[in-house]
Amino acid sequence: xxxxxxxxxxxVTETGTPVTLRCxxxxxxxxxxxxxxxxxxxxxxxxxxxxxxDTDKGEVSDGYSVSRSKTEDFLLTLESxxxxxxxxxxxxxxxxxxxxxxxxxxxxxxxx
Amino acid sequence: QKEVEQNSxxxxxxxxxIASLNCTYSDRGSQSFFWYRQYxxxxxxxxxxxYSNGDKEDGRFTAQLNKASQYVSLLIRDxxxxxxxxxxxxxxxxxxxxxxxxxxxxxxxxx
Numbered sequence: 445x446x447x448x449x450x451x452x453x454x455x456v457t458e459t460g461t462p463v464t465l466r467c468x469x470x471x472x473x474x475x476x477x478x479x480x481x482x483x484x485x486x487x488x489x490x491x492x493x494x495x496x497x498d499t500d501k502g503e504v505s506d507g508y509s510v511s512r513s514k515t516e517d518f519l520l521t522l523e524s525x526x527x528x529x530x531x532x533x534x535x536x537x538x539x540x541x542x543x544x545x546x547x548x549x550x551x552x553x554x555x556x
Numbered sequence: 557q558k559e560v561e562q563n564s565x566x567x568x569x570x571x572x573x574i575a576s577l578n579c580t581y582s583d584r585g586s587q588s589f590f591w592y593r594q595y596x597x598x599x600x601x602x603x604x605x606x607y608s609n610g611d612k613e614d615g616r617f618t619a620q621l622n623k624a625s626q627y628v629s630l631l632i633r634d635x636x637x638x639x640x641x642x643x644x645x646x647x648x649x650x651x652x653x654x655x656x657x658x659x660x661x662x663x664x665x666x667x
Contacts, residue, residue: 471651473651486659487600487644494653502654542588543611545655547599 448473448548450535456554463522465551466536475538476518477545478502478510480531487534489522493518494541525555559583560647562658570666575632577643577661582626586651587667589621590643594660600644604630635665 447470467476478490479502491510491538499510505530507529508523522529532552536545561580562595569575570573577591588607591646604619606612606628612619618631628647651654 477654479657482568484659489654492654500653506603541653544590544602544605545646546602547592548598 448535448537448546450533450551451489451549452551453549454552456556457525458556459497460524462500463553463555465520465533465535465553467518467520469518469537471537471539471546472515473537473539474515475541475543475545476512477534477536478518479534480529481534481550482531489550490520491532506518525553527555530554530555532550544545559649559656560645560658562643562645562661564625564659564661565615565660566664568664568666569635569638571635573635573665575635575639575663575665576623577630577645577663578627579629579645579647579658580627580648581645581647583624583647583650583656584626587650588647588648589615589619590618590655590661591628592648593639593646594642603643611635630631632663637665637667640664 449468451466470499479487488504493499493512535548538545574598591603594600602620606619616633620629644660645658
């Protein structure tokens with residue numbers, strides 16, 4: 445998985461609780477992305493980062509926030525989890541803004 | 557209209573045949589195009605990237621791009637059962653910094 449790890453790999457949480465997912469890379473790539481994947485919708489971009497402390501919203505950013513304080517770490521936070529956020533979350537990295545993206549192993553999140 | 561459209565399939569081909577996967581996109585200014593393979597329960601794995609019109613070959617895989625017609629395709633020659641997976645088309649946004657993914661085409665290669 446191109447030097448990308450995600451933690452936790454599986455999580456079950458209750459509605460209304462905060463959840464933080466972590467993506468860690470050892471490739472020193474500038475760009476990092478968070479996607480969610482749901483049946484019928486494919487991969488959808490939540491947020492992305494183009495450098496330390498530089499982030500921007502994707503197409504499904506409502507209810508999510510991100511932070512990147514170091515090149516290697518990109519955190520995704522669900523401030524108050526809802527059942528609609530049950531999904532598989534993938535982190536991806538890229539060297540260039542228009543370059544290939546490489547994906548981490550994913551986190552399966554279930555909100556009950 | 558979705559940014560990226562793929563036939564969901566499923567597509568079935570016999571072992572040794574050519575599998576053809578197609579993708580159309582709506583952003584005429586897109587300049588980068590990618591094919592990913594995803595096995596069930598796994599993360600997407602990059603197969604090919606293509607940036608210029610024409611064909612690009614890598615082993616048994618050939619990506620074809622036609623920007624005027626706004627389509628990109630993937631041919632898999634000598635298909636193997638291990639090629640059975642969902643294939644995702646991704647298109648770089650004209651504004652940069654993000655991809656749009658299709659919902660994927662499920663391919664089954666029958667031994």
